[in-house]
Amino acid sequence: MNVIVIGAGIVGASIAAGLAESGTAVTVLERGRSGGGATATSYAWVNANGKEPTSYFALNAAGVRAHHELARDGAPWFVPGGHLEIAADEAHQRHLDGRIDRLREHGYPVEEFSAERARRSVPDLRVPEGTRKVAFFPEEGHVFPLAYLDAMLGRARAAGAEIHTRTPVVALEPGDVGATVRTADGRAFAADAVVVAAGRWTGEVAALAGAHVPLLQFSEPGDVTVGYLATTDPVATSLDKVVTTPRLNVRPHDGGRLLLQALDLDVAADPDHVPAPDSALAAEFQRRLRETLHGTGSARVERLVVGQRVMPADGLTIVGPSAEQPWLYVVATHSGVTLAPLLGQAVTREVLGGHEPLLDDFRPGRFRDGTTPASPPVPRRPGEQ
Template sequence: MTFQRRTILGGFAAMAALQAAGACAKPGRKLRVGVIGGGLIGASVAAQLAKAGAEVIVFEKTRPAAGATEKSVAWINPVVNDAHYMKLRLESMDAWLDDDRTLGMKAIWGGSISWAYANKKDSLQTKATLLEATDDPPVYLTGEGITKASPGVFPGDEVKLAFQTAKDGHVDPVFATQRYLAAAKRFGAEVLYPCEVTAIKVVGGAVAGVTTTKGDFELDHLVSVTGTDTPRIMALMDRKLELAHKPGLVVHTTPRPVTTKLVYEASSILEFKQYADGRYLTSFTSGPPNLPQHTEILKHQMAYPDAALQQFHGDMLIARTAEYMPAIAEAKATRVLLGFRPYPLDNKPIAGPVPGIKGAYVLVTHSGITLAPILGRYAAQEIMTGVEAPILAPYRPARYITA
């Protein structure tokens, strides 16, 4: 099996088919679509729908990119242990290249290096084997080879498996969100924030509108792209959806001399990178470690309980990353972000119509950065034309939500 890249339907250079889909709206006016959530995926959806000719309103509860988006490592990559899911991610990487060229996302395309110690070797090998069938096969490395390929990175002598890719990238997710929203506005979309959706009007089994903190709005379609708030939005339509609780911890630093364009993944322990302006970003892959001071964080969503714990996290994560990349030790934490990941129970995207409610559509995924461009395209296609995207078949909400 070989994964082939292809041109993606719905790119900003190829939207004629969707623009012609205005017949889906009521006679005499455009299709009115509300997008709940102003993170990266919601912004992508809004841009694609507005470009396709819909009348779009984005309802953002606090501010754009304020949720999981700004707390992401923002690594654009295909690396998963499922072939079909990898194919979807590869399509989205093509879409990223399109949007980067068209919208000026300022993505950094430097590739990545991943390595594993003994307890994570098998998992990483599964991913590497799938990558061998793509147009960016892994280049296998030793521990010493990592340092040779990326001077200044020292993974140690216990590396059991490592590989480098060439086509991965990374972005500033807040900036990318702003670029999508700017594109949406150019095509007539309205972005409202702070604006919380407090009720959803369903008439005859179909979406009719929403009540928000800025008033009532009549709608033909409604797209929920609300991350960890998705269960609440689904409950407003009398639908139940459970997500896993997955805290995330990300630290941004002061700038240092730029030494790399790559993203690094250290045995499912850390992910780290450096921006073009010299800032580092580093993150615990599995969130805050299981320590007594993290008891409440590991149970439920919450803000930082105190500044001392926030400072502890910043110092701890920089020190831990410096074990692999010593240069980061000279940087200081500027932002220490505690976030909570939108995490479906099977760690695969949820994408498609809400069962039993005409005009309702939901998107929620842990891989929102990688998938934002392609989910925006396919959501716009399905809403504007009614034509299903076959590649989304395994990810439909019906596997969790019943009508």
């Protein structure tokens, strides 16, 4: 069987590795550089925290477990340090209390910490006076996405996959069996099946085959598809896990750096106008970091980016065979980092003729009539990606 995977981000690479290691002949076609889309600008927090409805929670919880299984003997890309969430006001406490109750009903591990225990967990942590509640989610963690991507692409190549970057797909032509994939450089690739996992370009690529995959695209500053990420210079700190607060989310990054996110600041995010590291926005990130962690007074923002989310029109993962073409399989998800290892296994199983029940509520056939559901709400709850 010959399978073409379109997209070499964190999801496409996971699927390519799974297929190649199953003995399938795999060719990966990537329009730019591998990981050049959402993979490179993700907060990369592995979690199922607060994800609704129940089937979407179950899918993400399975994704969390898949990360632990994949890294059970240690992996340089996965840090299973947990997630500490601080609720500093009454409204946030009520929201957190309700979420904790729902998560416990699902068997999702969560502990309630005192402020003192939170400080012991992260000695540099500044817990605000009057903090109402601190929750710890021990099975959550974070990923260094480019390190994960390198590992998956390496596994795919070792199993025989061919990987072509800077190779945009310009046509998907049905055949008697399977399809022909044509690229901008004039080449043609025959395939029994085509998997489109091209991030925020998935809808555009699938449309070449007449398939409808509705994804939201950036339309104005601060919409649901965009958000700032700030990377500091190297900082000496005790932080070893994800910490979320009403004013700042922070986690360890590579090389001793910290990765920062402040969801309320995203209202001005515009991928065409990214502030400089010496901007007022960078100074605000630095101020909030000092409020959150001791020993960060000299930390400086080294890099600001505007990440662009892969956002299905209803906010939920799209994964499964196209309703229009039997040889076409599509994948698009806002939870790509959490789901990547699970999708690598599940999509491989389905492309080879199996069935994964966890994916049943997320099939592209729900858009068969061509309608696009109402847009999901802008993610603004503490800790959301």
